Amino acid sequence: AQSVTQLGSHVSVSEGALVLLRCNYSSSVPPYLFWYVQYPNQGLQLLLKYTSAATLVKGINGFEAEFKKSETSFHLTKPSAHMSDAAEYFCAVSGDTGFQKLVFGTGTRLLVSP
C-alpha cells in the first residue's frame, strides 16, 4: 500500500526566507505525487503534481518540487516566502490502484513571520 510521510507538523519561516516542506513516499509502483494547499476553513487547491514527465515540477504561486526516486522524496520549495503563503500544505500519492485514489500525508502548517 502507498503512504506519505510529511516531516514536521509546523514549519516557521521569516518573510523572504526559503520555504522547504518535506514529503517522503512509499510505493511499490511508479507514483503520481501531488502537493495541495489549504487556507483556513477552505477546501484544498492543487499547487503542483508529478506524473512521470519532468522530475522538477513548477506550480502556482512560485512553488516547485523535485521528484527524487533514489530518496523517495518530493519536497516542496519556494525561494522567498510571502505572508500570503501561510497555510497548511498536504502531500499526496496515487497510482497503485489503477484509479484516482489519493493517500494524503498528515499536513504541514507553514507559519510566516514579518
Next chain:
Amino acid sequence: DGGITQSPKYLFRKEGQNVTLSCEQNLNHDAMYWYRQDPGQGLRLIYYSQIVNDFQKGDIAEGYSVSREKKESFPLTVTSAQKNPTAFYLCASSPAGTGQETQYFGPGTRLLVL
C-alpha cells in the same frame, strides 16, 4: 463558473440523528469522493464513486452512507452509527483515469454535535 459546491457550510447534529451533506459539481467529472479531515490526521477517504449508480467504501466508511443517482451529485449521510462525527468534510471530483488526474475540492462542511 465551474466548480464544486457543498452545503451547508456548518451543520449541527443531535444525538441519534442522521444528517445529509450535499455535494454538487458542474465540471462534468465522472469520479467523486468524500473525505473526512481531523486536526493532525490529514484527509481520510470515506466513499468514492467512479460512475453513476456505483460507489465503493474508502478507508473509514463505517457510520456513513452515500448515493450517486446523478453524475453531478454525491450526497453523504452521516448516520447515528457514527459515534464521533465532529469533523470537517470535504467533497472532491476528478475525471476518471489511472491516478494522475487532479482532484478538485469543494469548500467543505463543518459538522458539529450538539
